[in-house]
Amino acid sequence: MTRGKFIALEGGEGTGKSTQARLLAEWLAGQGLDATVTREPGGTPGAEAIRSLLLAPPGEGWGSRAEALLFAAARSDHVEKLILPAMEDGKWVVCDRFVDSSRAYQGGAGELGDDAILRLHDIGSKGVRPDLTLLIEVPAERVAERLALRDGGNADAIGGRDADYHRRVGETFREIAARDPDAFALIDGTGTIDEVQSRIRSVVAPLVTGQS
Ligand code: TYD
Numbered sequence: 650m651t652r653g654k655f656i657a658l659e660g661g662e663g664t665g666k667s668t669q670a671r672l673l674a675e676w677l678a679g680q681g682l683d684a685t686v687t688r689e690p691g692g693t694p695g696a697e698a699i700r701s702l703l704l705a706p707p708g709e710g711w712g713s714r715a716e717a718l719l720f721a722a723a724r725s726d727h728v729e730k731l732i733l734p735a736m737e738d739g740k741w742v743v744c745d746r747f748v749d750s751s752r753a754y755q756g757g758a759g760e761l762g763d764d765a766i767l768r769l770h771d772i773g774s775k776g777v778r779p780d781l782t783l784l785i786e787v788p789a790e791r792v793a794e795r796l797a798l799r800d801g802g803n804a805d806a807i808g809g810r811d812a813d814y815h816r817r818v819g820e821t822f823r824e825i826a827a828r829d830p831d832a833f834a835l836i837d838g839t840g841t842i843d844e845v846q847s848r849i850r851s852v853v854a855p856l857v858t859g860q861s
Contacts, residue, residue, distance in 0.1 A: 653683070653740040654856055655732060655777075657747035660785035661819050662808050663795040664838045665845060669785065670745040672846045673853065677741050680857050685735050688745035689723065693730045696723035704805035717755040717769060724748065725773035732777070748774070749782055749825055754807065757821025758814045781856060783849055784826050787838040789816065 656673070658666040670686050677684035690700040699719050703711070711719065724747070735742050748770045756766040770776055787795075789812075800808065826833035834852040838845055 650737075650739045653736040653738070653742060654780040655736055655742045655744070656853065656856075657744045657749070657779040657782045658785060659746060659749045659753075659782055659822060660787070660838065661792060661815055661822070662804075663792045663799060664785040664787045665795075665842065666745050666785055668842055669783075669845055669849055670743050672842070673849055674741075674743045676846070676850055677743070677853075677857070682741050682857065683739060684741040684743060686743045686745070687727070687731060689727060689747055689750065690720055691723065692727040692732075692744075695726040695730075699723035699726075704807065706806050710806060713755065713759045713761055716759070717751060717761055717766060720751050720755060721766075721769040721773040724751070724770070728774040728777050744779070747779060747782070749784075749822065752825055753818045753821040757824075758810075758817035763825075778832065781853065782826075782833050783836050783852065784822055784833050785836045785838040785845070786819075786823075789819070791839065 658670050658673075660666055667688070670688070674684040674686040689696070690703055691697045699722060703716065703719055703723070732742050732744070748766070751766045751770070752763055755761050756763045767776070796804070796808070826835060836845065836848050836852070
């Protein structure tokens with residue numbers, strides 16, 4: 650059985666990752682591949698429970714270190730119980746966010762640094778990396794409009810952080826991708842859902858060749 654591939658979608662808030670992940674999985678299925686779509690934090694019962702703790706924290710909220718550890722713990726469960734077994738079964742896994750979100754949010758914007766996040770990822774998830782990471786980029790002013798429509802005043806504990814935090818998230822994503830161009834595809838997230846999806850398909854298509 651050929652091992653399935655692992656594709657992650659990354660980007661800041663409101664860049665359309667969830668919709669695009671679902672459409673990508675549907676397209677892969679149409680190519681004759683067994684594709685599963687999942688998300689972080691979450692994807693397994695344990696990781697979904699940790700998601701609730703992270704996005705609606707009890708008490709006064711988490712310190713930056715505890716927050717990074719919780720994301721790493723959720724990812725560890727997700728990788729061990731869902732992602733790796735699915736790939737070993739020949740399934741393609743499309744994941745809405747993965748470790749590069751921790752590098753951008755906790756490592757960059759949260760100031761823990763990239764080395765600490767990568768160390769946690771080695772411990773929690775044996776350093777597993779996607780075969781390809783799609784970084785979806787939308788200019789900040791467009792994102793603000795989309796989020797006002799999507800969340801109104803009800804953003805979660807992390808989405809609701811200030812504009813400076815989210816600016817640093819975006820900068821860190823771009824730095825990480827620039828340092829490792831073979832692992833990332835930059836996707837222009839502006840335009841219609843279909844336009845963005847067709848950009849995504851054109852960068853994923855070479856991976857599909859020979860797999861169906
Ligand atoms: P979600 O509702 O999935 O956000 P979005 O729709 O914008 O993708 O909530 C996930 C939140 O958690 C989002 O604010 C990003 C944040 N996050 C981190 O800070 N670190 C991580 O490692 C991950 C996976 C998510």
